[in-house]
Amino acid sequence: MRLGQLVLDPAPVRGNRDFRLVLTSRTLWLLGIGLTSVAVAVQVFDITGSSAPVALVSLTLGTTLLIGFLLGGVLADRVDRKKLVVLTSFGASLGFVGLAVNALLPTPQLWVVFVFAAAHGLIDGIGESALTAVVPSMVGENQLTSAGALLAVTTQLGGIVGPALSGLLIGGPGLAACYGAAAVMALGTTGLLVLVSPMPVPPAEKSEDPESPDGSEGSLREAFRFIKGNRLISSLLLVDLGAMLFAMPSALYPQLASERLGGGPELVGLLYTAPAVGAFIGSIVSGWTATARRSGLILIGVAALWGVAATGVGVSTELSLVLFLLGVGGLADVFSEILRRALLQGNTPDRLQGRVGSVWLAQAITGPSLGGVLTGFAAGLLGPGPAIAIGGGVCVFVVLLVAALYPELRRASVVTEPADA
Numbered sequence: 001m002r003l004g005q006l007v008l009d010p011a012p013v014r015g016n017r018d019f020r021l022v023l024t025s026r027t028l029w030l031l032g033i034g035l036t037s038v039a040v041a042v043q044v045f046d047i048t049g050s051s052a053p054v055a056l057v058s059l060t061l062g063t064t065l066l067i068g069f070l071l072g073g074v075l076a077d078r079v080d081r082k083k084l085v086v087l088t089s090f091g092a093s094l095g096f097v098g099l100a101v102n103a104l105l106p107t108p109q110l111w112v113v114f115v116f117a118a119a120h121g122l123i124d125g126i127g128e129s130a131l132t133a134v135v136p137s138m139v140g141e142n143q144l145t146s147a148g149a150l151l152a153v154t155t156q157l158g159g160i161v162g163p164a165l166s167g168l169l170i171g172g173p174g175l176a177a178c179y180g181a182a183a184v185m186a187l188g189t190t191g192l193l194v195l196v197s198p199m200p201v202p203p204a205e206k207s208e209d210p211e212s213p214d215g216s217e218g219s220l221r222e223a224f225r226f227i228k229g230n231r232l233i234s235s236l237l238l239v240d241l242g243a244m245l246f247a248m249p250s251a252l253y254p255q256l257a258s259e260r261l262g263g264g265p266e267l268v269g270l271l272y273t274a275p276a277v278g279a280f281i282g283s284i285v286s287g288w289t290a291t292a293r294r295s296g297l298i299l300i301g302v303a304a305l306w307g308v309a310a311t312g313v314g315v316s317t318e319l320s321l322v323l324f325l326l327g328v329g330g331l332a333d334v335f336s337e338i339l340r341r342a343l344l345q346g347n348t349p350d351r352l353q354g355r356v357g358s359v360w361l362a363q364a365i366t367g368p369s370l371g372g373v374l375t376g377f378a379a380g381l382l383g384p385g386p387a388i389a390i391g392g393g394v395c396v397f398v399v400l401l402v403a404a405l406y407p408e409l410r411r412a413s414v415v416t417e418p419a420d421a
Helices: 017-048 051-076 079-103 110-139 140-170 175-194 217-229 231-246 249-260 267-286 295-315 317-345 350-382 384-405 407-411
Strands: none
Touching: 017 079, 017 110, 017 140, 017 175, 017 249, 017 267, 051 079, 051 110, 051 249, 140 175, 140 267, 140 295, 175 217, 217 231, 231 317, 231 350, 231 384, 231 407, 249 267, 249 295, 249 350, 249 384, 267 317, 267 384, 267 407, 295 317, 295 384, 295 407, 350 384, 384 407
């Protein structure tokens, strides 16, 4: 395989000032989210001494994030998108300041953390929806794939640097400094987005569903009917759901670090960072996925590998092995996401791309949060190690069950097979 088939294409950032600003601002935004995600988890665990509230705050954030994405999608088509992203990034900075003030109190309040986490999820969802909506017109159709890959890299960078930096800040200056740094990054995001050219509101889209002339409820029903009737699309969503519900151990990282690995906040940051490192490496060398045949079988394999890696994390007590397995899981996860997205979009009619994609997005938001609740309560009964190991095993079982029941997934391919194949 040639090197050119692996590396990313930087064409979208050449001569495109607005996309460079969006890419840079999104990187800062995601760094702030990485700082806050670890800080909130550590603070809630410190206040309560249990992983269940950590999972619940994750569920709270995930729920409001879902609402924010859906609301943001509507607002992005009705109001000026530039004003929307500027206001949401500024609002996020105020929320981070509120968390910093609470952390400085002699007795930080748990309910305050929950309230600001909920507000942050709503704001983040609205802002991300608006930024996502404007990228296609900003870079042009011929550069959408390259732009998406670059955005994916910023996601992984935020997942690597943010949690690692948060561990250092929490273990050093403290939680308030971590939240303060996130506020500064959100303000930097605001400053960069102010410089972006105007983002015009697109023309309204009329629904083709005769039951919904205003293009709202009926169009969603049409998307669900399509998903139900298309066995390949259904299987893709089921594989994704199985992994998210049963093999997402991030809510247990504080307890895992404390009870199994004998570490503090710095180690928690490393646990959050390891999957992101694997995913970042995977995104950098993911060029082969565009030409891979039998994509469905490969997807089954990498999705199962994610579950196997989670099982290994649950049974291991060696830090180096845990970090390695988390990295392998991140690598498998990003390959799975790339293949799943390609198969989903490649087998969905253009008129349903947005609506079917929104269903996948809703699942991607709520699935890990619900999975965190399941593993959190399981850890309360069994401990973090057994809870993670059992969840990984269930994930593998679900993936193989879907593969057995849906031959359409086993036969699926992003690249069309030759007629005599």
